[in-house]
Amino acid sequence: MAASNCCCSSTINLSTPFLGVRRRRRLVNLASDRCFRPMKVPPKVIALLWGPKRTAEHRKDNPSLGTFPLTGPPSENLSSAGVRPLEVCVSVLSSISNVPSKDWDACAMDATGPEKLNPFLTHAFLSSLEESNCAVKETGWLPQHVIAQDQFSNVLGVVPLYLKSHSYGEFVFDHSWADAYYRYGFQYYPKLQCCIPFTPVTGERILVRDAWFKDQVFSILVQALKKLTEKYQLSSLHVTFPSESEWHKMNDFGFLQRIGMQYHWKNRNYNNFDEFLMDMKQSKRKNIRQERKKISIQNLKMKRLRGDEIKAKHWDSFYQFYRNTTDNKAFLTKDFFHIIGAKMGDHVLLIVAEEEGELVAGALNLIGGDTLYGRLWGCLPRAYYPNLHFEACYYQAIEAAIELKLKKVEAGAQGDHKVQRGYLPVTTYSCHYIVDEDFRRAIQDFLVHERDQVKQVMKLLNDSGPFKVGLD
Template structure:
């Protein structure tokens, strides 16, 4: 079975994308007296049905080097050889080189801390995103002849679908029902973080667009050589989402709710955007807080002590308990030593 490649883009939207009707079986349910059509995926596979054969996945595959030749205004530039490699830990790339790719991919005014070396390395060092927890780092790195890092891709070999905030368990059930293996799969993302951002991080060089194409091809090549069921790129930018479609990726759309500050002068002005009943409820809740003798203090990274993190982690686990294990406790204290937290 060939690997399926998918990109998942999530944006504030008044609607949810629907699966094409010709690939789905329809059923209906009654909502407030109105018949609503529901789509259910019925087939995503080809080839003969066969039994699942569990085996150890070999990801020690090599990726083909490329020559960037340039085009248009780039024709006068000397061709550049690019070597690609797969690393099992982000520590194999310096924070300076990784963050330079992140900065050029997002722009200095929109630097994404979740894609930073400090954030991703804290996930690995705390054992939150490692092979033993179902997140095997398999990052792709592109270097030139002088060993300069020109592009990176955060990539993980997953043995489950937790911590992605994109629910594909029905896909896994369908695979197993067909007699095939869904896990492991490749996931290009930021673990435990449903925040939109670039996923193919490329330096601002003359061959930038070509290198983007090379890295996308490397992702697909790796998925095919590793014989995984699928490759997923989740929460990319809208621009990447469209570009990935041109590279043969299936597209999927989700919906998130975002709060935006419309230049409110104060909290009361914010409340005036709401219905009277909601304003009343919020004001009553705030009055209850004031009677509990609570105080608020802002702490910067170096001011946050171990006791603060212990308390914070108890709040975090109170949210995730009885659902699934996510981030390991030491992640937060590690992060505070690498990224300025406010």
């Protein structure tokens, strides 16, 4: 059957220790929740494979993934101690606490450059997720961070990596892929996920020191990730929200390429919010002014708190706002917010709204080298404040970025309502290593059609954008 715009076709061999040998079937319609043609499988078998969410199986602690030689001109390539690295040893760590923060952060800083510091890649942020029991085995996020060291135990590169027993908290959706695997008697979980948990923020994922060996270490680490996937006998490895350059490089290593879409605001060297408004079409400018005016009419007072200005009471209140917004199905714990407040200092910006001195809403942002990252929002459940979400999450973030002279605000995924408020669509990336060849072909066909659809939507949104004609 030829693939149409909404389906992909491939053939798989249904040999599995759970179901025995089955005849070959064709995979179809991977784009929908009903990904494949239904097959008659005894209900008990489906229950065995699909059943309740399982915790990722614990593997051998800190397995070695091998030692690899480094090659380079002998006249250079000396370390600060005058010794040249000759080899790289790659291993897996069960906690980021096993890596000194200065070594992890040196890799992260070299990967991005200080001018583009990504706070989510720091040891402080990632260790906060583990210490607060957010990204741990019990929640389906078993840390399996990969580290590359030379023969003198100097850290040359690191990779944030997790063994996952589900697909929650990733923001690149593969639930239909998992469903397809289970319909055919294959196990999709656990899988390996290279990402920042609960954080749809683009950034480097293969964090390597900026030295003569960086290309070699990058290649060694990517190959090690694939080797680990096969060593654990997993279905797949996923690298979500990598940089565009990493996305292109990983295509050469057999990873499938996927794109998505987010909404970012661009600072065109504005001195204040009004200058930004003057770049917008008259109708959009008028609408934003009316929305902002409603905040003062409701006797709401907006504050931007940073670093030591954020007290324990603010985090306690914000956690309640966050739980309310997530219908009490929160991935992050109260401890997490207190820990990042203590560890990350001035990189944290909490925007709050007060009514007669009472905190009623808040929006959490992190400050990077050139970007303000909008992350979480929440408010009290008992009242409705028209336009407060727009004010706290979008307009206050724009004002803060202008004040801090940052180049952009990343407002995250979902919500084309952001376009009319100055946030335009940009491309996001992910890479997927699917072990089974037949499933890989089927998913690849689906991704080709999906990519065309994403590009078409982005073009339509940009063509109907809120800015005056001629702005870059």
